């Protein structure tokens with residue numbers, strides 16, 4: 001097992017407040033993590049560190065064996081796949097689905113004069129097929145439904161065979177059918193031998209695909225609980241994290257949670 005993420009004593013301070021507070025966490029290449037926590041808990045800040053877009057105020061962050069602050073992030077970032085709403089906002093609406101995925105090879109958005117090899121074209125076709133996008137390959141990004149856009153973002157994030165995959169709310173705002181189809185694809189991907197380490201953020205336990213192995217619960221910049229998912233995603237831990245009595249249930253590797261009356 002190789003360690004792909006290591007946080008030790010990591011804090012991020014903004015306006016005198018620790019928005020991430022003394023976090024110690026490690027992710028190995030076989031892990032698939034979900035991060036949950038109330039609004040403002042620090043989940044996006046954690047992902048920004050993991051994607052090498054933010055430096056800690058104190059403590060250390062190592063990503064794929066490179067220490068943030070001393071390494072060349074431009075060499076590191078292409079090794080990390082990121083699917084987030086920020087990435088969606090950067091993709092031009094006029095870009096075709098094929099090019100929106102293909103341009104991940106150079107880490108750019110908006111195809112211009114870059115040259116691609118046969119192997120890139122073969123790879124893009126394979127990835128589009130894997131994420132059920134082949135029929136949409138020539139459609140422009142701006143004409144897609146929310147569910148289709150989410151698929152494009154994930155396809156793009158896996159296009160260059162990343163060593164670490166970060167998914168920020170991959171199924172947020174999807175209708176039930178689109179969510180379930182996306183979760184089935186994510187489950188298949190997460191359980192495949194070629195998948196990298198995965199860290200996904202979500203607001204709802206119902207949006208955790210089967211195949212996720214570990215969970216972290218955050219509140220006010222701190223880790224409330226972290227470890228193997230069944231040990232971590234307990235009613236007591238969720239109650240402490242979200243501040244109300246909650247009951248969590250698991251069936252067939254999927255979770256549900258509801259407030260206790």
Ligand SMILES: Nc1ncnc2c1ncn2[C@@H]1O[C@H](COP(=O)(O)OP(=O)(O)OP(=O)(O)O)[C@@H](O)[C@H]1O
Pocket residue numbers: 014015019037038039040041042043044045046
């Ligand atoms: N640049 C900044 N300056 C000041 N405060 C910030 C800054 N960036 C984030 N914060 C604050 O840090 C806290 C954590 O933010 P973060 O976006 O990481 O939370 P989150 O768990 O992702 O929240 P959400 O679920 O709402 O997306 C929030 O209170 C936010 O307002």
